[in-house]
Amino acid sequence: MLHILVVxxxxxxxxxxxxxxxxxxxxxxxxxxxxxxxSVMDKEHIDLVVLDVMMPNxxxxxxxxxxxxxxxxxPILMVSAKQLPQDKHRGFIVGTDDYITxxxxxxxxxxRIKALLRRAKIASEHKIVIGDVTIDYDSLTVTKGDxxxxxxxxxxxxxxxxxxxxxxxxxxxxxxxxxxxxxxxxGWETVTVxxxxxxxxxxxxxxxxxxxxRGLGYKAVKKR
Numbered sequence: 001m002l003h004i005l006v007v008x009x010x011x012x013x014x015x016x017x018x019x020x021x022x023x024x025x026x027x028x029x030x031x032x033x034x035x036x037x038x039s040v041m042d043k044e045h046i047d048l049v050v051l052d053v054m055m056p057n058x059x060x061x062x063x064x065x066x067x068x069x070x071x072x073x074x075p076i077l078m079v080s081a082k083q084l085p086q087d088k089h090r091g092f093i094v095g096t097d098d099y100i101t102x103x104x105x106x107x108x109x110x111x112r113i114k115a116l117l118r119r120a121k122i123a124s125e126h127k128i129v130i131g132d133v134t135i136d137y138d139s140l141t142v143t144k145g146d147x148x149x150x151x152x153x154x155x156x157x158x159x160x161x162x163x164x165x166x167x168x169x170x171x172x173x174x175x176x177x178x179x180x181x182x183x184x185x186x187g188w189e190t191v192t193v194x195x196x197x198x199x200x201x202x203x204x205x206x207x208x209x210x211x212x213x214r215g216l217g218y219k220a221v222k223k224r
Contacts, residue, residue, distance in 0.1 A: 036060025
């Protein structure tokens with residue numbers, strides 16, 4: 001499931017955007033300013049940021065500049081009550097991908113987010129195709145030719161996340177928090193167990209593999 005970070009110093013706005021985005025099927029984390037947002041990103045894998053401009057400690061401009069200066073191309077939708085052209089220009093200069101003004105049109109925001117994710121080549125169509133293999137998010141199935149495997153939900157979500165970002169390393173804690181939830185009482189060893197099941201299930205498939213990265217976590221490798 002795609003993971004969006006909402007960054008806004010107003011609690012009511014955070015709660016509203018969280019509810020709207022979760023209603024649209026996204027996983028949502030929240031932060032109250034740029035400093036808090038960087039801390040969240042250290043712990044969780046984020047696919048897109050919905051970012052307020054005017055915030056204490058670190059505003060949206062500074063947060064965006066820090067990401068871009070560090071070669072982080074995470075999609076950013078900047079949100080601001082400021083509507084003057086120069087304010088929008090500043091946002092684009094520091095590296096935002098899109099800009100929307102308050103009060104927020106919720107439907108427009110969702111369209112813009114979908115477009116940004118599509119541009120970022122994230123699998124917004126809910127399918128990943130690798131050679132003859134199709135991983136279908138909506139049916140929780142992995143298909144190769146005439147063979148169709150319907151996976152348990154957690155196994156599928158784990159495989160889908162890894163294959164959505166081939167060669168990207170995910171820590172066990174990142175995977176645990178995103179797929180099982182940060183409040184889950186199960187230990188990160190659960191991730192190891194599920195990885196083992198996936199490897200066994202697809203051990204004779206040549207299109208992809210799941211590899212361990214010693215001391216860090218796991219990554220998926222596409223071979224076709």
